[in-house]
Each structure stands twice: as C-alpha cells, then as structure tokens.
Amino acid sequence: MIDRVFCIIFRTVRGLSPVTPVSSALHSGHPAATPPSSTEHAPTPCPRVFVLPCFSPEHPVPLILKDSWFRCGSSELMEVRGPGPELVLVFSGKRKSGKDYITDLISDRLGPAVCSVLRLSGPLKKQYAQEHGLDLDQLLGPGPYKEQYRADMILWGEARRSQDPGFFCRLATAGAAQPVWVVSDARRLSDLQWFRSEFTQQTVSVRVQCSNETRQKRGWSFTPGVDDAESECGLDEGVHFDWVITNEAAAPPLDEQLQPILDLARKAAASANQ
Numbered sequence: 001m002i003d004r005v006f007c008i009i010f011r012t013v014r015g016l017s018p019v020t021p022v023s024s025a026l027h028s029g030h031p032a033a034t035p036p037s038s039t040e041h042a043p044t045p046c047p048r049v050f051v052l053p054c055f056s057p058e059h060p061v062p063l064i065l066k067d068s069w070f071r072c073g074s075s076e077l078m079e080v081r082g083p084g085p086e087l088v089l090v091f092s093g094k095r096k097s098g099k100d101y102i103t104d105l106i107s108d109r110l111g112p113a114v115c116s117v118l119r120l121s122g123p124l125k126k127q128y129a130q131e132h133g134l135d136l137d138q139l140l141g142p143g144p145y146k147e148q149y150r151a152d153m154i155l156w157g158e159a160r161r162s163q164d165p166g167f168f169c170r171l172a173t174a175g176a177a178q179p180v181w182v183v184s185d186a187r188r189l190s191d192l193q194w195f196r197s198e199f200t201q202q203t204v205s206v207r208v209q210c211s212n213e214t215r216q217k218r219g220w221s222f223t224p225g226v227d228d229a230e231s232e233c234g235l236d237e238g239v240h241f242d243w244v245i246t247n248e249a250a251a252p253p254l255d256e257q258l259q260p261i262l263d264l265a266r267k268a269a270a271s272a273n274q
Ligand SMILES: Nc1ncnc2c1ncn2[C@@H]1O[C@H](COP(=O)(O)OP(=O)(O)O)[C@@H](O)[C@H]1O
Pocket: 093, 094, 095, 096, 097, 098, 099, 100, 101, 102, 142, 218, 247, 248, 254
C-alpha cells in the first residue's frame, strides 16, 4: 500500500540545458514505456512544467516515461534531464577511417539545432590533458600530437571503464539537448551496449570502413598496443551494424551513401517538433 506520494516539478526546454540532476547516482535505463503525448515535446522557445508523481522508497514503483528522460528505479529518482534524443547514430571504425570527418559532415548537413556530435573520447581527453598538463586542443585534433599519447590514454581510460563501462558515455551525453545525437567514436562492445540499453528504440549503429592503404595515406601506421588492442578491435567481429559507410575514393560519393542516414535524422528531428 502506498502511504506517501512525492511529487517532483521541473521545467524543460528543448535546445537549452537540461535540468540539474537531483541525484548524482545513475542507473541503467528501462525499455521505453508508452511514448509521451505530443504536448510533452516542447518546441524550442516554449518552457514547460511537468509534475511527476514518485512513490515512496518503502513502496517501490518505477515510473518510466521515456528512456533516459526521467528515471525512477526502485522509486528513487535517478536522473532528470531534457527530452531525450529521437535518434542516436553511434559511429565506429578504425582510426583514420574518417569517423570525425563523416560525423562533422553530418553535423554540417543537419545543423546545430538538430544535431549534436558527441565524442566519447572528449571527456577522456579533457581529464587526461588536465592530469598530464597537455594541450587539449591538440589532443582533440586529427594531427600527430594525440598519437603520441594514444597508447597511454587507452590504458588510462580503460582503468576507468573497468570500474564503470558507461563512465565516458554518460559524461559525453550529459547536456546534449538536440533531437539527433551523433556519437563519433564507439570502440568497445560496452559502448554500443550502453547506447542500445539506454536508448533502445533510438540507437542506430554505423560502421565507417576503408582500406588500410587509404588509412596510411591519411597518416596511419600500425602501432602495437593500439591497433591490436580493444580500442581498435573491440567491434571488429560479432557485431551487427545497421549501416556501413565506405569512406574512400573508389566508393560511391559520401553524400550519396549518407543520404538515407540524413533522411532518417531529418525525420527524427521533425517528429521531435510535432
Ligand atoms: N572523405 C574524405 N575526404 C578527405 N579527407 C578525409 C576524408 N575522410 C577522412 N579524411 C581525412 O583523413 C584524416 C583522418 O580522418 P578522421 O576523420 O580524423 O579519422 P578518424 O576519426 O576515424 O580517426 C583527417 O585529416 C580527415 O580530414
């Protein structure tokens, strides 16, 4: 029997910062419940107030409106943020296959109101740069600087991932308010699984591939400890990708290959505004 009912009131606006989490603890998501009615998708400049009932800790009743939107696990409110994404495109591929190039292209085509490029390596590099006194801008860029530190960054990141596989996924997605998320760099099965479990309905996986010859022309050379490690090989086998993009001169033009993905994204963005 329910002896107390708690209410939480908050405001959310698509395109603005998400609501401050009321608890720092994070739990994995649940399958989406009945989709919210169209009035719950607030178009950009229109703030909205939601009043959500939460049941008491003594009587756990999970309340789930949408993946990663509001979550109450065992009656504790675990996370609150803005409306979740309509589409999550999770990209993977070997280094120098062109993940950043292609995800930037998608971002250009869709525009900043629709699409946010999220890099799992972003928070990793930020923290690593701080701890090691390095130049973050160069670590984030495509040049040789990051390659000097890559092997050590992998080990550094793996130490954190081993305790909490979703650590960098959560950091990278926190604050993203656009309806389409483009995750540029899934590397491990745990990355893909995290998105598939948190955003079951929305996640679409995309593999970027090209020949080693093309990668070499872009500056790649085989490095033991990197190219034979999970960071580069974790998604090589046993994974189904929804789309595969071949990024090299002999392949069909990128715009042509990306068209169905862009169409999907535009459709998702349109449904977010309904
Ligand atoms: N289709 C392309 N046309 C021209 N340059 C490309 C193309 N794809 C990738 N590049 C270049 O190759 C380099 C490696 O690409 P990048 O996107 O950084 O790969 P990844 O993120 O997979 O390591 C970058 O300098 C990028 O600009």
